[in-house]
Amino acid sequence: MSVDAPETQAAPQAPRERPAGIGLFGWLRWGWRQLTSMRTALVLLFLVALGTVPGSFLPQRGLAPEKVTAFFQQHKTLAPWLDRLSLFDVFAAPWFAAIYILLFVSLAGCVLPRAKHHFVQLRSRPPKAPRNLGRLPESASYETDAAPDEVLAEARAILKDRRFRVDAHDDAVAAEKGYLRETGNLVFHLALLVLLFAVGSGAAFGYKGNVLVTEGEGFSNTVASYDAFKGGRSFTASKLPPFTVWLDSFSASYLPSGPNRGQPTNFSAKVRYQNGLSSPVRSYDLKVNHPLNVDGARVYLLGHGYAPRFTVRDGKGQVAFQGAVPFLPTNEATYASEGVIKVPDAQPDQLGFIGLFWPTAVPNQQGKVVSAFPAAWNPQVALFAFKGDLGLSNGAPQSVYKLETGKLKPILMGNKVKPLAAGQTLQLPGGAGSVTFDGYRQYVTLQVNHDPGRVPALAAGIVAILGIVTSFLVRRRRVWVRAKAAEGGRTVVQVGGLTLGGATPDFEAIVERLKKAAPEQPRSTAPDESPNMDEE
Amino acid sequence: MVDPHLAHLSNQLMLGAVLLYVVAMVGYAADISFGRRRVAAVPEEAKVLVGAGGPEAVEDAQETETETEDEDERRRVDWGRFAILLNVLAWGVHGAEIVTRGMAADRVPWGNMYEFVSAITFAAVTVYLVMLWRYKTNWLGPFLMVAVVIALGIATIWLYDDPGPLRPALHSYWIAIHVTAAVTATGTFTVAGVSTILYLLRARRTAPKPGGLLERVPDAETLDRLAHRTMMFGFPIWTFAIIAGAIWADSAWGRYWGWDPKETWSFITWVVYAGYLHARATAGWRGRKAAIISLIAFACLLFNFFGINYLVSGMHSYA
Ligand code: HEM
Numbered sequence: 001m002s003v004d005a006p007e008t009q010a011a012p013q014a015p016r017e018r019p020a021g022i023g024l025f026g027w028l029r030w031g032w033r034q035l036t037s038m039r040t041a042l043v044l045l046f047l048v049a050l051g052t053v054p055g056s057f058l059p060q061r062g063l064a065p066e067k068v069t070a071f072f073q074q075h076k077t078l079a080p081w082l083d084r085l086s087l088f089d090v091f092a093a094p095w096f097a098a099i100y101i102l103l104f105v106s107l108a109g110c111v112l113p114r115a116k117h118h119f120v121q122l123r124s125r126p127p128k129a130p131r132n133l134g135r136l137p138e139s140a141s142y143e144t145d146a147a148p149d150e151v152l153a154e155a156r157a158i159l160k161d162r163r164f165r166v167d168a169h170d171d172a173v174a175a176e177k178g179y180l181r182e183t184g185n186l187v188f189h190l191a192l193l194v195l196l197f198a199v200g201s202g203a204a205f206g207y208k209g210n211v212l213v214t215e216g217e218g219f220s221n222t223v224a225s226y227d228a229f230k231g232g233r234s235f236t237a238s239k240l241p242p243f244t245v246w247l248d249s250f251s252a253s254y255l256p257s258g259p260n261r262g263q264p265t266n267f268s269a270k271v272r273y274q275n276g277l278s279s280p281v282r283s284y285d286l287k288v289n290h291p292l293n294v295d296g297a298r299v300y301l302l303g304h305g306y307a308p309r310f311t312v313r314d315g316k317g318q319v320a321f322q323g324a325v326p327f328l329p330t331n332e333a334t335y336a337s338e339g340v341i342k343v344p345d346a347q348p349d350q351l352g353f354i355g356l357f358w359p360t361a362v363p364n365q366q367g368k369v370v371s372a373f374p375a376a377w378n379p380q381v382a383l384f385a386f387k388g389d390l391g392l393s394n395g396a397p398q399s400v401y402k403l404e405t406g407k408l409k410p411i412l413m414g415n416k417v418k419p420l421a422a423g424q425t426l427q428l429p430g431g432a433g434s435v436t437f438d439g440y441r442q443y444v445t446l447q448v449n450h451d452p453g454r455v456p457a458l459a460a461g462i463v464a465i466l467g468i469v470t471s472f473l474v475r476r477r478r479v480w481v482r483a484k485a486a487e488g489g490r491t492v493v494q495v496g497g498l499t500l501g502g503a504t505p506d507f508e509a510i511v512e513r514l515k516k517a518a519p520e521q522p523r524s525t526a527p528d529e530s531p532n533m534d535e536e
Numbered sequence: 537m538v539d540p541h542l543a544h545l546s547n548q549l550m551l552g553a554v555l556l557y558v559v560a561m562v563g564y565a566a567d568i569s570f571g572r573r574r575v576a577a578v579p580e581e582a583k584v585l586v587g588a589g590g591p592e593a594v595e596d597a598q599e600t601e602t603e604t605e606d607e608d609e610r611r612r613v614d615w616g617r618f619a620i621l622l623n624v625l626a627w628g629v630h631g632a633e634i635v636t637r638g639m640a641a642d643r644v645p646w647g648n649m650y651e652f653v654s655a656i657t658f659a660a661v662t663v664y665l666v667m668l669w670r671y672k673t674n675w676l677g678p679f680l681m682v683a684v685v686i687a688l689g690i691a692t693i694w695l696y697d698d699p700g701p702l703r704p705a706l707h708s709y710w711i712a713i714h715v716t717a718a719v720t721a722t723g724t725f726t727v728a729g730v731s732t733i734l735y736l737l738r739a740r741r742t743a744p745k746p747g748g749l750l751e752r753v754p755d756a757e758t759l760d761r762l763a764h765r766t767m768m769f770g771f772p773i774w775t776f777a778i779i780a781g782a783i784w785a786d787s788a789w790g791r792y793w794g795w796d797p798k799e800t801w802s803f804i805t806w807v808v809y810a811g812y813l814h815a816r817a818t819a820g821w822r823g824r825k826a827a828i829i830s831l832i833a834f835a836c837l838l839f840n841f842f843g844i845n846y847l848v849s850g851m852h853s854y855a
Pocket of ligand 1: 035036037038041045103106107108110111185189192468471472771807809810813814816817
């Protein structure tokens with residue numbers, strides 16, 4: 001592929017020497033050439049790969065913020081330094097953006113000129129036969145009794161038949177095919193540009209919200225009803241479609257026995273939803289791999305948990321709280337969970353509880369209660385009780401999963417805390433009130449998102465694959481046939497072949513067919529070396 | 537839900553496949569050592585026979601052949617045939633292992649590390665057998681068998697898991713599409729990796745030591761081209777595997793790309809393989825440097841497979 005390879009490998013090579021005294025414009029041009037060179041592309045590809053590595057080893061805020069917090073607690077001096085380098089937000093880091101933007105600028109700067117060049121090529125004619133066909137990587141030569149014109153006509157027919165683009169010059173036929181290779185390669189690279197653009201704009205215009213919904217409750221698609229909500233840079237809250245989703249029931253099944261006992265086998269949430277007030281209410285069976293499509297958004301089932309139900313009576317005997325309180329699983333295998341109950345309406349003192357919930361409570365060897373199975377076969381709770389001031393009145397936001405114990409006095413702690421089965425009531429010491437464990441509900445955590453870039457991104461991905469497969473399957477080939485009259489009424493036929501990027505697999509077949517059409521006659525002088533190129 | 541008889545049968549078939557691969561490996565090795573004496577006597581001829589060159593160049597060497605060399609030649613061919621036969625047999629048993637495993641658990645037979653390794657080695661052997669059939673790459677056999685036997689050994693001893701149902705996130709027909717593509721690409725890259733290592737070894741000297749392990753291996757250029765072609769086959773499949781994974785993640789986790797460690801390393805692997813393909817087209821990077829890049833890419837692939845599952849926790853940790 002030494003012969004005129006530069007023509008198809010249009011990728012500009014980096015000029016080695018720096019420009020001397022050519023002014024700003026010259027430097028800019030030099031810089032642009034550098035940036036769009038294959039070598040720079042290679043380096044940038046490696047930098048992108050290298051840049052993502054810390055993202056897979058260090059906890060990332062976007063993925064697991066709680067792990068980042070834990071990391072900060074464990075590595076008090078190191079963490080702030082890593083944070084300064086954005087190593088907990090690698091994929092949103094300025095330096096990471098710099099690398100990939102450079103790569104894609106390089107890509108555009110490389111591919112767009114190549115596309116233009118290729119466009120011209122697509123409509124060009126095959127290049128004329130080189131003077132000496134014997135010097136090509138593949139060549140053959142023989143003598144025949146057929147006339148030169150006949151040989152060339154035959155050659156044209158054969159090559160056309162093989163779908164070459166064929167041109168006849170005075171004593172030679174020039175043929176070329178395989179333009180699709182470069183087309184495929186360009187389509188692949190352009191599709192990557194489109195893909196990046198789609199991903200970027202999807203993130204900018206989309207949104208994502210997470211919400212916890214307990215059985216029997218629902219939520220509507222407004223920013224306020226989400227527990228966590230993130231809109232892209234160009235997202236506007238007024239664009240949220242007004243739908244509502246209710247959770248009727250949730251069920252999970254687990255392997256009841258065997259070595260993988262407790263492994264979940266199925267999750268399913270029965271939901272109803274409504275696209276705005278005027279639409280009918282429909283129901284849907286929401287499962288892990290079956291998101292609900294509603295009004296351009298998608299609702300996903302991400303997780304689940306238990307929400308034990310309580311009735312709290314205060315020191316005056318009034319019902320101060322009644323309802324289900326979502327507990328967060330602390331153990332994914334057994335669904336042992338933890339939660340907090342805040343009773344600001346209790347009198348004379350506000351009441352607060354930290355609760356443990358075991359879906360299948362059993363005593364372990366030490367006599368402590370643990371959960372043996374994630375399904376609720378024997379649900380029990382234990383409550384640590386506090387009274388005093390919950391600290392809600394100062395207006396500072398509080399997590400519903402944390403009790404601010406600063407102004408609270410523990411009234412039931414340690415060994416005095418006994419597990420309660422459903423229906424049992426705990427009397428608080430000192431006449432502070434009582435708590436009844438009424439049973440449990442389940443809750444699901446849902447994610448709602450809208451990403452307008454996902455379908456274009458998918459399309460670009462598919463086009464990229466088609467492009468690269470095409471470019472790998474097709475080869476760019478050139479074949480020339482020259483026929484010249486020699487002495488004795490004979491014709492010398494010379495065939496030369498060139499495949500950009502390898503030998504032409506069908507070169508020999510073409511020569512064979514030619515020889516059949518214009519039969520070979522043994523000649524006086526020794527033949528050129530025979531073609532012996534490829535093992536294909 | 538799990539059929540214990542089929543599960544047992546599958547385990548037995550796995551043992552059988554490993555044993556047959558070992559025998560095939562021995563067969564290939566015997567093939568190499570039986571060729572040795574003759575090769576030492578007539579090195580040029582051996583190079584041609586072994587290499588990918590056509591028969592035409594053999595002719596002048598053949599004149600010097602003696603009776604005993606003919607004899608040796610026949611025996612060599614027999615060992616070679618024996619090795620291939622056993623290799624195909626082992627492959628068949630291996631395939632049956634995978635099928636029975638799937639039937640035992642009543643699902644696609646790739647849901648845990650043991651099954652992944654089994655499927656990947658199966659894909660690698662399949663790719664090798666196709667190459668054997670198309671391009672007569674017997675020389676690759678012994679080296680690939682070593683890799684396959686080691687991988688299956690690790691799988692049976694350390695990674696074994698009884699067949700069981702899949703966790704809910706895996707309940708999707710995308711598992712069949714995504715994992716099949718990933719497994720096929722990984723098997724293909726494994727074959728390419730073995731070829732690349734051979735290329736690097738072979739490229740160090742112009743002529744291999746007579747009687748050495750490498751003397752059956754074709755010249756560096758052929759090896760390089762073969763490895764390149766294999767990777768050109770694997771790369772689009774890997775690309776497809778990543779996209780299929782993104783589609784699946786979109787329906788299972790609510791986002792098509794989230795830089796989960798597994799996704800990150802699939803991306804890294806993809807980019808480094810793209811780097812290899814680029815290096816092959818960049819002046820000053822062809823040959824050795826490109827080969828080393830492709831081995832780095834392969835190392836990323838392996839790390840993604842083993843390292844990420846065991847070292848880093850993410851949504852993809854099935855270990
Ligand atoms: C997003 C980053 C990129 C990726 C993933 C990528 C991927 C690829 C792949 C897989 C190939 C192999 C196709 C083949 O061998 O025929 C390729 C070829 C090529 N790429 Fe890129 N590329 C990227 C960026 C670039 C850039 C920035 C340039 C320009 C400087 C470039 C120029 C080329 C050229 C000229 C070829 C053809 C090589 C040949 O003829 O074999 N690519 N690219």
